[in-house]
Amino acid sequence: MSAQIIDGKQIAEQIKREVKEGTELLKTTRGVTPGLAFILVGENPASQVYVRMKGKGCEEVGFRSVTEQLPATVSEQTLLEKVNEFNNDPKIHGILVQLPLPKHINEQKVFEAISPGKDVDGFHPINVGRMVVGGPTFKPCTPAGIQELLMRSGNDPAGKHVVIVGRSNIVGKPIANILLQKQAGANAVVTVAHTGAKDLRMYIKTADILIAAIGKAEFITGEMLKEGAVVIDVGINRIDDPAARGGYRLVGDVHFESARHVAKAITPVPGGVGPMTIAMLLSNTLKAARNSSEE
Numbered sequence: 606m607s608a609q610i611i612d613g614k615q616i617a618e619q620i621k622r623e624v625k626e627g628t629e630l631l632k633t634t635r636g637v638t639p640g641l642a643f644i645l646v647g648e649n650p651a652s653q654v655y656v657r658m659k660g661k662g663c664e665e666v667g668f669r670s671v672t673e674q675l676p677a678t679v680s681e682q683t684l685l686e687k688v689n690e691f692n693n694d695p696k697i698h699g700i701l702v703q704l705p706l707p708k709h710i711n712e713q714k715v716f717e718a719i720s721p722g723k724d725v726d727g728f729h730p731i732n733v734g735r736m737v738v739g740g741p742t743f744k745p746c747t748p749a750g751i752q753e754l755l756m757r758s759g760n761d762p763a764g765k766h767v768v769i770v771g772r773s774n775i776v777g778k779p780i781a782n783i784l785l786q787k788q789a790g791a792n793a794v795v796t797v798a799h800t801g802a803k804d805l806r807m808y809i810k811t812a813d814i815l816i817a818a819i820g821k822a823e824f825i826t827g828e829m830l831k832e833g834a835v836v837i838d839v840g841i842n843r844i845d846d847p848a849a850r851g852g853y854r855l856v857g858d859v860h861f862e863s864a865r866h867v868a869k870a871i872t873p874v875p876g877g878v879g880p881m882t883i884a885m886l887l888s889n890t891l892k893a894a895r896n897s898s899e900e
């Protein structure tokens with residue numbers, strides 16, 4: 606058996622086309638251009654790449670975007686003031702503070718400073734709470750992207766056993782809450798497994814849909830999966846590869862070659878979940894801009 610390869614790049618392109626159409630409509634009917642502000646602290650090369658890619662996404666769909674680059678030594682106070690400036694700027698509908706932040710800055714305090722209506726990452730406790738109870742919210746972008754990938758690839762999670770490996774605040778916990786809701790695109794039986802499990806393999810083996818968000822290169826192999834599982838690989842890990850340009854290549858948390866012979870469907874890395882995160886950020890920002898013009 607060889608698995609269906611779930612093409613995140615193609616699905617993300619489709620969502621971006623939908624966002625672009627929605628943006629054009631918002632511009633012509635209400636005169637509103639969605640605006641997204643990025644705050645990038647320090648010089649983390651991966652964060653710089655992500656913010657550049659997100660900015661490029663904004664351009665593609667017709668948004669305005671601004672990037673505020675702050676030094677790694679910036680005080681928490683200055684960062685909070687910057688957030689507040691964007692909160693008060695009517696041309697800005699979404700605010701994204703790129704993670705990780707330097708150790709001296711309290712991440713949670715920063716999330717709480719963002720207006721919930723501009724919190725397009727969905728990290729403000731009000732939005733997290735609304736997500737848990739199934740209310741109107743901004744779903745965090747990577748989990749929202751996973752849900753879209755499943756639905757648009759014909760792998761509805763309803764009634765399935767979804768096993769998530771990883772319990773981070775930005776992937777594991779939110780995707781568990783989203784797929785648990787008694788709503789279309791969800792209604793799954795959800796298990797969250799993690800490094801504290803006594804027998805991680807036992808949980809993985811029972812997954813109809815496995816979501817790997819561990820952060821360990823090729824940790825899950827084909828023989829660990831249930832035959833016919835749908836595999837969503839959230840990992841982005843660099844491994845040394847002397848044959849590759851730059852001396853490294855990107856792999857997921859799943860060993861793709863062995864998994865594809867056991868799985869029914871699988872996302873590649875790169876080109877699976879990654880592009881979806883940006884597409885959902887744009888979708889959340891359009892929603893924020895629409896909401897603001899309805900107030």
Ligand code: GUN
Binds near residue numbers: 703705775882
């Ligand atoms: N760093 C890694 N993932 C994310 C994300 O979804 N949002 C932000 N702001 N930073 C991140």
